[in-house]
Amino acid sequence: MxxxxxxxxxxxxxPSGPLLWGGPLARLASSMALAExxxxxxxxxxxxVLPGPMLQRALSLDPDSGELKVRDRSFQLRQNLYLVGFGKAVLGMAAAAEELLGQHLVQGVISVPKGIRAAMEHAGKQEMLLKPHSRIQVFEGAEDNLPDRDALRAALAIRQLAEGLTADDLLLVLISGGGSALLPAPIPPVTLEEKQMLTKLLAARGATIQELNTIRKALSQLKGGGLAQAAYPAQVVSLILSDVVGDPVEVIASGPTVASIHSVQDCLHILSRYGLRAALPRSVKTVLARADSDPHGPHTCGHVLNVILGSNxxxxxxxxxxxxxxxxxxxxxxxxxxxxxxxxxxxxxxxxxxxxxxxxxxxxxxxxxxxxxxxxxxxxxxxxxxxxxxxxxxxxxxxxxxxxxxxxxxxxxxxxxxxxxxxxxxxxxxxxxxxxxxxxxxxxxxxxxxxxxxxxxxxxxxxxxxxxxxxxxxxxxxxxxxxxxxxxxxxxxxxxxxxxxxxxxxxxxxxxxxxxxxxxxxx
Ligand SMILES: Nc1ncnc2c1ncn2[C@@H]1O[C@H](COP(=O)(O)OP(=O)(O)OP(=O)(O)O)[C@@H](O)[C@H]1O
Ligand SMILES: O=C(O)[C@H](O)CO
Missing domain, CATH: 3.40.1480.10 (MOFRL domain)
Incomplete structure (x- = not known):
């Protein structure tokens, strides 16, 4: 400093220099209203950073051989491609993926914000919508960016799809901001309502997204690498649109395909910092107490390729x-x-x-x-x-x-x-x-x-x-x-x-x- x-x-x-301002472009600039x-x-x-162009930049498919290239990695497609996704930008990402890979896609499930299809339709944004007989099932939920029953149903369908995959399969995971609220699968006995309440309190007290998502990961079946673990032994490619400063893949949408490195102590510190430790529900204490002996260990994510598609x-x-x-x-x-x-x-x-x-x-x-x-x-x-x-x-x-x-x-x-x-x-x-x-x-x-x-x-x-x-x-x-x-x-x-x-x-x-x-x- x-x-x-x-x-x-x-x-x-x-010292002041010559006045260079005044060229044709500059005159154009001054003639347009500043607000406009x-x-x-x-x-x-x-x-x-619209989903379509970004996805097209990252993926290329050889139509003859069925070879899919994601940046510098190649994957062979042979009726083995599955897709899941969750986040505010995922409808458009899925539409772009369907356009590019549609004939190879066996099945997909995405969780997107409530009302987004109607909003895109209303705005005439056809490129953000799936095809009429799409193989991708859409769940809308998480009104006001809070996990709800609809998002929970979506998360369970995503988990089911992932768990059914084999070593021959490739799972494309589309991830964007808002994904945490759209993929709630609390570890029992924590209930959706308890998780919702804790998330709301932490956010309202000014917890950072890193802090918030550390807690979310500790209480979730799918976050913090849980989704990658569910999909194992299939190969997993996550295409990520970053809404977090510095693009940390472990934080965006709570890193469902990135092994969590946080300990229970980290969670307890965060909960104490925001005055929530004393009043924790018993279920949360139970899950945290179990967590250290049952982490989503780093060994579970060797089959994953995480790719940042776009950022601030x-x-x-x-x-x-x-x-x-x-x-x-x-x-x-x-x-x-x-x-x-x-x-x-x-x-x-x-x-x-x-x-x-x-x-x-x-x-x-x-x-x-x-x-x-x-x-x-x-x-x-x-x-x-x-x-x-x-x-x-x-x-x-x-x-x-x-x-x-x-x-x-x-x-x-x-x-x-x-x-x-x-x-x-x-x-x-x-x-x-x-x-x-x-x-x-x-x-x-x-x-x-x-x-x-x-x-x-x-x-x-x-x-x-x-x-x-x-x-x-x-x-x-x-x-x-x-x-x-x-x-x-x-x-x-x-x-x-x-x-x-x-x-x-x-x-x-x-x-x-x-x-x-x-x-x-x-x-
Ligand atoms: N009345 C308010 N005045 C100012 N900020 C508010 C108010 N109500 C909510 N917020 C802030 O809005 C944010 C939530 O907004 P939003 O639903 O757009 O989520 P987001 O953080 O943008 O989510 P994402 O990162 O998933 O895009 C929180 O940071 C919250 O503090
Ligand atoms: O969903 C989330 O966790 C936030 O939007 C950060 O990615």
Whole structure:
């Protein structure tokens, strides 16, 4: 961080150069409304990680020999191909797999979110739908991303299919975010309701996805390598769309084809950290007590190939290209944004201030205290891949509009009972921050959206804000602080400006966490 601070000071003293901004692309960029550009960029981001193209990139089939290539591995197909899948993006992944491998497919079962087929049909997304007489059976469940009876039925059908396979068979496993809730198979005597309650409590208390899924794995028959074990001795190829920072295969959808390395002690630490250890149901204690002597051992996963098909980084790389095509100097700040939504919002607020001041006055910039505070905020967030120095250098060298791109998944600690999601809450908080540092000569817009198109249990994907948010809201009789105190960001944005700042995409059929864009446009 000391290095970044030095660079910040150096940049602040840098002499101003010639004004390069003004080419035809740049003029095009300035003529399009900032909000419309933000919306378009979000669409491009999502478009880069749609299931069909990603699957087609990873798989190739020789129609004559029946040889299936998955990256650099080959598998012989001879009426021995089975498919299972679970996750928010799995319907489209299965449709793409069926298109490519249909005639070889013997049978399949997938578990996908409730209502997704109707939503895709309604949106006219035929490429996301299975064929009329598909060999893949579809279960819809896990309303509001919580495991339920329908998801349990799906999980049991998936287990049954896997258990029936032989050494001659190949099982294709399609995995994407949301897969944990769509594949609940609690180890008896733990009940679905107990698992649901524990998951809900951990999530509401701000447990990270790593922590949450460590507990899920310990209590599940299929997670933490359990599915791979059930399919043994068949060969298993998992095609994974990552919705977790760093793309850890053991965490995404709780790693059903990756052996779990966690001990009971790890679980107990997590449960203690969130004040849940004392009140654990007896059944959970029983299963945890048994777990150390009966792990899904690493020996069970030698027959598995785990392949990451797509990720947040891939999506942001496309967004960067598109932003540059619109005339922006674009930098990917980080694809690992995590941490409490309040800290993340403070970081973006001050980043806009520091970067905006440099853009407005390349030779002057923000104060040393602001530079120092920004570095402190960045350090507190502990983002392993943060490109702060590069981003601020790019701002000074841009002499024109800048777009800073980031992705990840901040955490919201729910205190109120309002309606919202982490993207809308982040946008609202950033809006408040931006209002504290108005920059008269730079237009600023911040957008946060969930790439799955559904932010928390709301119909919006996210929202965008500008520095005028707090004052405009007050003029409409809306007190931002009150909405934030109740985690009621969706209600706020539904009223504010008649809902114009909500980002609506509908379910996108993919899921690679959230995207954050900070636009700084000199006037
Ligand atoms: N009222 C609210 N305000 C802010 N955030 C909320 C609110 N209600 C739920 N959330 C947050 O929404 C998130 C759940 O949203 P969602 O169902 O989109 O899951 P997700 O984390 O995106 O799942 P996945 O990783 O599977 O995509 C949780 O992080 C939760 O804290
Ligand atoms: O399903 C899950 O566990 C989360 O979406 C992370 O992959």
């Amino acid at each position: 000391a290095v970044a601070l030095q660079v910040l000071r150096h940049l602040a003293r840098a 550009q933000a919306r378009q960029l979000f669409e491009s981001t999502v478009g880069a 980084a891939l999506a942001l790389a496309e967004a960067q290209k598109q932003a540059e095509a619109l005339g922006y100097r674009a930098v990917v700040l980080s694809t690992a944004i995590q941490g409490d939504v309040k800290s993340v919002a403070q970081f973006y607020g001050l980043l806009a201030r520091v970067a905006g001041a440099r853009l407005a006055l390349p030779g002057a910039g923000a104060s040393v205290e602001e530079d120092e505070r920004l570095c402190e905020l960045a350090a507190d967030l502990q983002l392993p891949d943060l490109q702060l120095k590069e981003a601020l250098e790019a701002v000074v060298g841009a002499w024109g509009p800048v777009c800073l791109l980031a992705g990840g998944e901040p955490t919201v600690q729910l205190q109120g009972s309002g309606r919202g999601g982490r993207n809308q809450e982040l946008a609202l908080r950033v809006g408040v921050e931006l209002g504290q540092w108005p920059l008269r000569t730079v237009d600023v817009l911040f957008l946060s959206g969930g790439t799955d198109g559904q932010d928390g249990p709301t119909e919006a994907a996210g929202a965008w804000v500008r520095p005028e948010l707090t004052s405009q809201a007050a003029a409409e009789g809306l007190d931002v602080a009150t909405f934030l105190a109740h985690n009621d960001s969706h209600t706020f944005f539904s009223h504010f400006q008649g809902g114009a700042q909500l980002l609506h995409t509908g379910l996108t059929g993919t899921n690679v966490m959230d995207a954050h864009f900070l636009f700084l446009h000199p006037q």
